[in-house]
Amino acid sequence: MVANIESWFIPFDVFMIICISLVVILAIIFLIIIIIDRACHTVPMMLIANLCLAEFIFGSDLLSMVIFTLRNDLYQIDHDDIFCNFRGYLSYVGYALQNYCFLLQSIYRYLTVCHTVPMMLIANLCLAEFIFGSDLLSMVIFTLRNDLYQIDHDDIFCNFRGYLSYVGYALQNYCFLLQSIYRYLTVVYPTDLFYQSTKFQCFLICLTWLFSFIYAIPFISMNQIKFNLDNQICQMPLGFSFFGIYTALCIYGIPISLIMMVYFKLVQYVKEMNKRAMATNILMRAERELKMLRRTVIIVLIIIIIGLPYGIFSFMAFFTNPPKYYIRIAFIFVDASLLIVMIALFNFTEPLKTSIMRRLNIRNNTVVIAIT
Numbered sequence: 202m203v204a205n206i207e208s209w210f211i212p213f214d215v216f217m218i219i220c221i222s223l224v225v226i227l228a229i230i231f232l233i234i235i236i237i238d239r240a241c242h243t244v245p246m247m248l249i250a251n252l253c254l255a256e257f258i259f260g261s262d263l264l265s266m267v268i269f270t271l272r273n274d275l276y277q278i279d280h281d282d283i284f285c286n287f288r289g290y291l292s293y294v295g296y297a298l299q300n301y302c303f304l305l306q307s308i309y310r311y312l313t314v315c316h317t318v319p320m321m322l323i324a325n326l327c328l329a330e331f332i333f334g335s336d337l338l339s340m341v342i343f344t345l346r347n348d349l350y351q352i353d354h355d356d357i358f359c360n361f362r363g364y365l366s367y368v369g370y371a372l373q374n375y376c377f378l379l380q381s382i383y384r385y386l387t388v389v390y391p392t393d394l395f396y397q398s399t400k401f402q403c404f405l406i407c408l409t410w411l412f413s414f415i416y417a418i419p420f421i422s423m424n425q426i427k428f429n430l431d432n433q434i435c436q437m438p439l440g441f442s443f444f445g446i447y448t449a450l451c452i453y454g455i456p457i458s459l460i461m462m463v464y465f466k467l468v469q470y471v472k473e474m475n476k477r478a479m480a481t482n483i484l485m486r487a488e489r490e491l492k493m494l495r496r497t498v499i500i501v502l503i504i505i506i507i508g509l510p511y512g513i514f515s516f517m518a519f520f521t522n523p524p525k526y527y528i529r530i531a532f533i534f535v536d537a538s539l540l541i542v543m544i545a546l547f548n549f550t551e552p553l554k555t556s557i558m559r560r561l562n563i564r565n566n567t568v569v570i571a572i573t
Contacts, residue, residue, distance in 0.1 A: 207526065213533055214271045214345035218264065220536035221341045224334030225260040227543045228253040231327045231553065238556045244402060245320015249546075249553065251406060252302040252326030252376055256539070259295025259333020259369025262288055262362035263536065266340020269356050270433020270529075273347030281355025281428030281435065288340065288355075289363015289426030289435035290417060293448075295329075295336035296370020297413025300456050302329030303376025303497070305406045306383060318402050319493075322383065323550050325406050326376040330546070333369025334539050336362055340434060341536065344529075347433045355428040355435055363426040363435035367417045367448065370535075373542070374456035375409050377501050381463040384494035388487040389470060416451050420444065432528035439518030439527070449515070457501060464498050467491055496549045500542055507538035 235241040235250045266288050272278070306322030340362050346352070386393065395401065420426050425437045425444050437444060471487050511531035514523040524530070547554055 210274050210348045210529070211271070211345070213529060214267055214341060214348050217267050217341035217533060217536045218338065218345050220540045221260045221264045221267070221334055221338030224330065224539045224543055225257055225264070225338045228256040228260065228327060228331030228334055232331065234553065234556055234560070235324060241320070241552060241556055243320045244318045245322055246324040246552065248302065248306055248321035248325030248402070248406065249323035249327035249550065251324050251328030252299065253324070253331035254328030255295060255298035255302055255332030255369060255372045256327065256330025256334035256543070257332050259292070259299055259329070259336035259365055260331065260338035260539070261335025262291040262295055262365035262369070263337020263340030263532070264335065264342040265358050266292065266362040266366070266434045267344030268339065268342030268346035269359050270340070270344025271346040271348030272343065272350045272352035273354055273430065273433045274344070274352065275346070275348050275350030276352035278347065278351070278353025279430050280353065281359050282357050284358025284361055285355030285363070285428045285435040286360020286421055286424070286426050287362065287364065288343070288358045289360035289437070290365060290421040291361040292336050292340065292363040292366015292369065292436070293371070293417030293420050294368020294414045295333040295365035295372065296452060297368035297372050297375070297417055298410055299329035299333035299369040299373025299376065300371040300452060301375030301409025301413045302326040302372045303374050303380060304378035304409050304456055305402065306376050306380030306497070319383065320552055321402055322376070322380055323546070323553070326373070326546065329369065329372035329376050330539065330543060332365070333373055336365040336369050337536050337539060340366065340532070344433045353430055359428055359435035360421060360426045364417050364421055366436070367420065367452065368413045371416065371452045372409065372413045373504070374452060374501070375413070377497050378456040378460050379405065379409070380497045381460045381494055384490045384497070385463045385467045387490045388467060429528055431525050434528050434532070436528055439515050439523055441519040445515070457505065460498065460501055464494055467494055500545050503541055503545065504538050507534045507541065510534050
């Protein structure tokens with residue numbers, strides 16, 4: 202069997218490579234800044250670094266998938282390779298890692314008002330985004346290579362990249378959930394010091410990472426991740442099945458629904474505080490936490506809106522066959538959403554933004570002095 206090569210494969214592969222490469226580069230830069238800047242040596246920034254690492258792994262896996270797809274397209278290869286299942290597995294791991302990083306941040310926001318823990322949750326999110334982005338970048342590079350050389354088979358990492366993509370996506374959403382929960386607990390239970398400790402937050406981070414990697418293992422062990430020749434990628438086929446529903450619940454259903462529930466509960470609580478005679482400082486703190494949670498919800502809504510094509514294809518698969526190149530189309534939006542998430546994360550995280558801008562200003566001042 203020879204793979205059909207469409208004229209739009211290569212430019213879209215290149216676009217995905219650019220997006221995922223930027224995600225991986227930003228994740229590396231954020232990690233380096235957090236490591237070398239003492240002002241970032243806090244628990245919240247540790248969580249950001251954790252997320253960046255997750256995005257790096259996830260992006261690398263996706264990049265490997267795209268390179269593999271491109272190669273198979275170019276060489277008209279119609280079979281996978283020994284790494285195909287591994288890439289698919291790693292894609293689930295990376296996706297889950299990313300979402301659970303957001304979960305940790307949300308839980309922290311719920312549990313404490315400590316200024317270091319929020320940044321730890323941000324660091325965890327960055328690590329997840331780093332893994333997720335790295336996996337996606339690996340997928341895109343693989344697809345691009347297969348498209349260029351018309352390769353019609355996968356490689357030994359294809360399934361692992363697919364697995365990691367699911368892990369990274371889940372991690373990302375659960376990291377946001379943790380931030381949402383933390384914001385809620387900060388307002389409702391500000392005196393509960395147990396949930397404000399760094400050790401407890403690290404424990405939650407470990408749980409989310411462990412869950413993200415474990416929940417996607419059945420995709421590999423039960424051979425659910427398949428090499429798709431037309432799309433040059435290793436993913437689970439869409440359709441009405443237990444694994445399809447199971448994946449949707451773990452990646453989207455549980456974290457997204459909980460994030461929205463926490464947000465609306467916090468909105469109602471702040472409204473009740475406005476009706477009662479509360480101290481000004483308490484009310485201002487509650488409104489500030491609500492503003493931070495609203496930023497998290499904005500990022501989540503961006504992910505949902507941009508990822509809507511994949512959801513449409515998944516729903517369509519319950520009743521009929523999705524378009525031939527549905528994975529290529531869906532992953533264009535997934536890769537673009539990761540870049541937007543990293544930009545929004547930079548814009549919403551003041552300590553990280555301040556540190557980077559300060560270093561850029563120092564560099565500019567140094568150049569001016571040298572010229573003078």
